[in-house]
Amino acid sequence: MNFSLLMSIYYKEKVKYFNRAMESIWDEQTVKPDEIVLVQDGKLTDELYYAIDEWKNKLVGILKIIPLKENLGLGDALNIGMEHCSYELIARMDTDDISLPNRFEKQLNVFKNGNIDICSSWISEFNGDENENLGYRRLPEMHEEIIKYAKIRSPINHPAVMYKKSFVLKAGGYKRMIYFEDYYLWVRMILNKSRFYNLQEVLVKMRAGQGQIERRSGLNYAKNEFILLNEFRKNGFFNSSFEYLRNIIKIPIRFLPKMVIRIIYYFIRKL
The missing domain is CATH 3.90.550.10 (Spore Coat Polysaccharide Biosynthesis Protein SpsA; Chain A)
Incomplete structure (x- = not known):
């Protein structure tokens, strides 16, 4: 092919x-x-x-x-x-x-x-x-x-x-x-x-590193994640309010100190 x-x-x-x-x-x-x-x-x-x-x-x-x-x-x-x-x-x-x-x-x-x-x-x-x-x-x-x-x-x-x-x-x-x-x-x-x-x-x-953590934290990332989730709700991908809210509650994590986000990210990848 x-x-x-x-x-x-x-x-x-x-x-x-x-x-x-x-x-x-x-x-x-x-x-x-x-x-x-x-x-x-x-x-x-x-x-x-x-x-x-x-x-x-x-x-x-x-x-x-x-x-x-x-x-x-x-x-x-x-x-x-x-x-x-x-x-x-x-x-x-x-x-x-x-x-x-x-x-x-x-x-x-x-x-x-x-x-x-x-x-x-x-x-x-x-x-x-x-x-x-x-x-x-x-x-x-x-x-x-x-x-x-x-x-x-x-x-x-x-x-x-x-x-x-x-x-x-x-x-x-x-x-x-x-x-x-x-x-x-x-x-x-x-x-x-x-x-x-x-x-x-x-x-x-x-290739990962510090830059990846920087991109996945802060106000700008959180704002665009919110826009994405609302688009998923609008186009019918989320079938219930629960699916939408389950994702919305993750957004505050983007405002945690970068060191904490790095630890969370490292733990998830190691699982």
């Missing part, structure tokens, strides 16, 4: 992280992408341009560069990138994460053998050393369990996802929902009857 790999990069990315990500999705994979679509989300640094040119020379006919004049943000950049993907199956990858060598092979087998429209996996998190695991984000396996899980938190690990392009477009693609573009998309795909599956093993190592 042919598939595209879709990524977006912006000026804050580190060259060594980008190169490591590219090695993991090309040099080390048992099954390689038929094309790699890389969206340059605004102007980049000279170092990043140089690294991208090196990979473009190595992957002639494989690496497709989509330059954007201005930084639009991840959701809009991915929508534009999807327009340039040649195949129905699209794998996602962040330019600072690491895919395990059999990631694509295992996900393609899911699509070959089942009536599935979107497939992800567990992820492990690391900070400096990719071999030092900080914790896991485990997700339920089967479609019905995934829908229940989505009532509480995002049911798909975005950096490890592979999906059918037509089903993402049917749900409206990525829409502006600050911090939650992926979660918002998964729920709209659920409402549009897409079939979900999560492989019960780690296929991607995700």
Whole structure:
């Protein structure tokens, strides 16, 4: 089965992280992408341009560069990138994460053998050393369990996802929902009857750290989380007031000291 790999990069990315990500999705994979679509989300640094040119020379006919004049943000950049993907199956990858060598092979087998429209996996998190695991984000396996899980938190690990392009477009693609573009998309795909599956093993190592905690705390994050939850209630994803309130009561956690949030987050990942 042919598939595209879709990524977006912006000026804050580190060259060594980008190169490591590219090695993991090309040099080390048992099954390689038929094309790699890389969206340059605004102007980049000279170092990043140089690294991208090196990979473009190595992957002639494989690496497709989509330059954007201005930084639009991840959701809009991915929508534009999807327009340039040649195949129905699209794998996602962040330019600072690491895919395990059999990631694509295992996900393609899911699509070959089942009536599935979107497939992800567990992820492990690391900070400096990719071999030092900080914790896991485990997700339920089967479609019905995934829908229940989505009532509480995002049911798909975005950096490890592979999906059918037509089903993402049917749900409206990525829409502006600050911090939650992926979660918002998964729920709209659920409402549009897409079939979900999560492989019960780690296929991607995700780079975590202090910045992740910073993004998930404070007034701005809480405000946008509130907007998301109200959208879920409006579009009928929450079937009762209980489902809505169960999520609303989590919002005050965003105002706790960052050290406390870090401890909570670490405990959840270790469970």
